[in-house]
Structure formats: C-alpha cells, structure tokens
Amino acid sequence: MRLTKLFTSFFESEKAGGLILLICTAFSLVISNTSFSESYFDIWHYPLANHSLEHWINDGLMAIFFLMIGLELEREVYNGELSKIKDAILPISGALGGMIFPALIFLLFNFGTKTQSGIGIPMATDIAFALGILSLVGKNVPNSLKVFLTALAVIDDLGAIIVIALFYTKTLYFANLLISLAIFAGLLILNRMKVYQLWIYLVAGVFMWYFMLNSGVHATITGVLLAFAIPFQDGSENTISYKLQHFLHKPVAYIILPLFALCNTAIIIGPDWVHNFTEHYSLGILFGLIIGKPLGIVLFTFITIKLGLTQLPKDLDWKKIIGVGCLAGIGFTMSIFITLLAFEDEAIVNNAKFIILIASFISAIIGFLFFKVKKGSKIV
Structure with a gap:
C-alpha cells in the first residue's frame, strides 16, 4: 500500500508526539508529588481573561486538536481508507466494536451509580501514543496496519466527540x-460557492467557537465542524485543506498535546492509591480499555469479514489485528478529556486520571509485546 506524503507526515509527527507526551506525563506526575506541587498547580489555575490557563487549554487549544482530527477524517473519507465502502467497513466495524464493548463493560460496573456518566471514558483511542508504540515495533510494520490503526483511532475520536456533544451537555443556550450553527451553515455555503480563502474560514471559525463555548455544548466540537466546512477540493498539496492540515501537525504534536498532558496529568498519588483500583469506575476503565477494546475490535472485524462485507488486506493477519486492538486500549488524551466532562468530584477525577494512565500503560505494554513476541504463529 502506497502512503501519501501527508499521511506519512501525520504518522511521523504522531510518532514523535507520543514520545513527548510520555516525557511530559512523567514530568507532571513527578512534580505533582513533590514539595513543588502547589506552585505547579497554581500555574494551571492562573487566571487569564476571566478563565484559568487550564480552561484555555482544554476548551481552546484542544479545539485546534479536533480541527486537525476532523481534517484527517475528511481526508480519509474523500481520498483515503474510508473513501471506498468495502475498505471503510474494516476500520469502521473495528472502531464500533472498540467503542461499544468498553462502554458496556464500564456500564456493567457502574450502572445505577453516580459514576455511570463516565461511560464514554474507555471508548476512545489516543492516536499519538498508539502510533508511537507501533513505531517502536520496528520497520516491518506493514503500511496497511498503520492506516488501519489511524483510521480506527480517528473514527474512535469522532465517536467520542459525538458522545461529548450528546451526553455531556448539561445546560443548553x-x-x-x-x-x-448558522455560522457553520454559512461556511458550508461558501464551500459550495468555491470560496478558497482560508482566512475567511478561520476567522469565522473563531466566532463559531465563541458562540459554541457559550451555548453549553463543548466548544471543541467546533474544530470538527470547521474541518468539514473547509473546502477539500481535490486533496492535492495546493488545496487549503491540505496546507492547513500539514501546518497543524507540528503545533498539535509538539505544543498543544504536551500542554494538555502537563496540565491534566497533575495527579496527586496518595498513600492509599491501591484502594483506587477497587472503585466501580476504576474497574470499568481498566477492564474497558485493557479487555473491552481488543475484544470489541477483533470480534466486530471478524464478524464483518466472515459475513463477506469486507476483507483483510493481504499483508495483514489476525495476530496483527489483535495487536492493534491492544494498542487501541491506550486511551490517554481522549479518556482524560472525557473524564473532565463526566465527573465533577475532584477526587474522582484525580483517581480516574490515574487509572487511565495505568490502563493505557498496560495496554501499550501488551500491544508492544504482542507484536514483538507473537511472530510466526497463525491465529485464525
């Protein structure tokens, strides 16, 4: 499978971004549990234009992250893995299984409790970390596997965005x-009229973000809407969609996501941290990400293939699909993001973040070892 220049750039930036995220997370965890913790927390709570720095990162900068995700999804739909229905069914079915099973497992542990609102936490996959771990496997990773994991993770994130829009909107203005939405509709009209000045879409996008922020719906949804309003044209290097996506790769990978990690992994690990694992929401997150993700992905792709709806690319086999399923259990960015929306109790938020890190770390180790150890054996 031939990879486009833009996809290769995307993969390389996410690969390096995963390593930076790991370093930022480790730094944040360490400093949060030293005598410097109070000063460190004060940085993220520093007021800036009536909001904390943390708020600007989570509601502002993350909208740019979702803009890039939306542009990547748009490219996949028009000119990539999702452009042909039969090819798209494989990652779509995997993503659906990878969302449904973790959600059901979480609900199994939390139904009827005050933490059942965290059902969306184990549903998403962190693209940067997952691709970062996959890159460590070596040069023998087939291109189709990279594309499958990327498409699956992007669809997962889209699912998480829909969950955020539908279930984490508390007060609607x-x-x-x-x-x-009227601004969004106006941009769609400009798209149809073949208006290709990028600044018009970006300026209008800022206003769209502002009104979405004050509507009760999470403002990051604006990023995805804006992505689909920006003209894709033929997808070549001269289009504004291509140029914007290419430009956003490095700022997102090297600035926005590291800032998000530094801000949101400021977790205090108390002396009774072992007891966190017995909480209902902890069990739901752990089993949802570590078991639910690979189980759902493998089962749904297996069913669609056996039904004749799609087929595995020639250079893929079931052990690679299982390995990707394990890597998809790395929730991190999106899982933490949904945690901030799902829970209001600071202690629960803090503990849930810690469990997400543990579950993501275990999923990463299992996925990595699966690719390194299970070479040569057939599974199906």
Missing part, C-alpha cells in the same frame, strides 16, 4: 447554539 439555544440562541448561542443557533448562531454557531
């Missing part, structure tokens, strides 16, 4: 929402 219709006037602001309608203004934001």
Whole structure:
C-alpha cells in the first residue's frame, strides 16, 4: 500500500508526539508529588481573561486538536481508507466494536451509580501514543496496519466527540447554539460557492467557537465542524485543506498535546492509591480499555469479514489485528478529556486520571509485546 506524503507526515509527527507526551506525563506526575506541587498547580489555575490557563487549554487549544482530527477524517473519507465502502467497513466495524464493548463493560460496573456518566471514558483511542508504540515495533510494520490503526483511532475520536456533544451537555443556550450553527451553515455555503480563502474560514471559525463555548455544548466540537466546512477540493498539496492540515501537525504534536498532558496529568498519588483500583469506575476503565477494546475490535472485524462485507488486506493477519486492538486500549488524551466532562468530584477525577494512565500503560505494554513476541504463529 502506497502512503501519501501527508499521511506519512501525520504518522511521523504522531510518532514523535507520543514520545513527548510520555516525557511530559512523567514530568507532571513527578512534580505533582513533590514539595513543588502547589506552585505547579497554581500555574494551571492562573487566571487569564476571566478563565484559568487550564480552561484555555482544554476548551481552546484542544479545539485546534479536533480541527486537525476532523481534517484527517475528511481526508480519509474523500481520498483515503474510508473513501471506498468495502475498505471503510474494516476500520469502521473495528472502531464500533472498540467503542461499544468498553462502554458496556464500564456500564456493567457502574450502572445505577453516580459514576455511570463516565461511560464514554474507555471508548476512545489516543492516536499519538498508539502510533508511537507501533513505531517502536520496528520497520516491518506493514503500511496497511498503520492506516488501519489511524483510521480506527480517528473514527474512535469522532465517536467520542459525538458522545461529548450528546451526553455531556448539561445546560443548553439555544440562541448561542443557533448562531454557531448558522455560522457553520454559512461556511458550508461558501464551500459550495468555491470560496478558497482560508482566512475567511478561520476567522469565522473563531466566532463559531465563541458562540459554541457559550451555548453549553463543548466548544471543541467546533474544530470538527470547521474541518468539514473547509473546502477539500481535490486533496492535492495546493488545496487549503491540505496546507492547513500539514501546518497543524507540528503545533498539535509538539505544543498543544504536551500542554494538555502537563496540565491534566497533575495527579496527586496518595498513600492509599491501591484502594483506587477497587472503585466501580476504576474497574470499568481498566477492564474497558485493557479487555473491552481488543475484544470489541477483533470480534466486530471478524464478524464483518466472515459475513463477506469486507476483507483483510493481504499483508495483514489476525495476530496483527489483535495487536492493534491492544494498542487501541491506550486511551490517554481522549479518556482524560472525557473524564473532565463526566465527573465533577475532584477526587474522582484525580483517581480516574490515574487509572487511565495505568490502563493505557498496560495496554501499550501488551500491544508492544504482542507484536514483538507473537511472530510466526497463525491465529485464525
């Protein structure tokens, strides 16, 4: 499978971004449990234009992250793995299984409790970390596997975005929402009219973000909407969609996601941290990410292939699909992001973040070892 220049750039930036995220997370965890912790927390709570720095990162900068995800999804739909229905069914079915099973497992442990709102936490996959771990496997990783994991993770993130929009909107202000959607509709019209000045879309996108922010719907949704409003054209290097996506790779991988990690992994690990593993939400997150993800991905792809709806690429086999399923259990960025929306109790948020890190670390180790150890044996 021939990889496009833009996909290769995307893969390389996410690969390096995964390593930076790991370093930032380790630094944040260490400093949060030293005598410097209070000063470190004060940095993220520093007021800036009536909001904390943490708020600007989670509601502002992360909208740019979702803009890049939206552009990548758009490219996959028009010119990539999702452009042909039969090819798209494989990652789509895997992503659906990888969302449904973790959600059901979480609900199994938390149904009827105050933490059942965390059902979306184990549903998403962290693209940067997952591709970063896959890159450590070696040069023998087939291109189709990289594309499959990327498409699956992007669809996962889209699913998480839909969950955020539908289930984590507590108070809705219709006037602001309608203004934001009206701007979006206006941009779609400009798209149809073949208006290709990028600045128009970006300026309008800022206003769309502002009104979405004040509508009650999480403002990061704006990023995905704006991505699909920006003209894709023929997808070549001269299009504004291509140029914007190429430009965003490095700022997102090297600035935005590291800032998110530094800010949101400031976790205090108390002396009774072992007891966190017995909480209902902890069990739901752990089993959802570590077991639910690979189980759902493998089962759904297996069913669709056996039904004749799609087929495995020639250079893939079931042990590689299982390995990818394990790597998809690395929730990190999106899981932490949904945790911030799902829970209000600071202690639960802190503990849930810690469990997400543990579950993601275990999934990464299992996935890595699976690729390194299970060479040569057939599974199906």
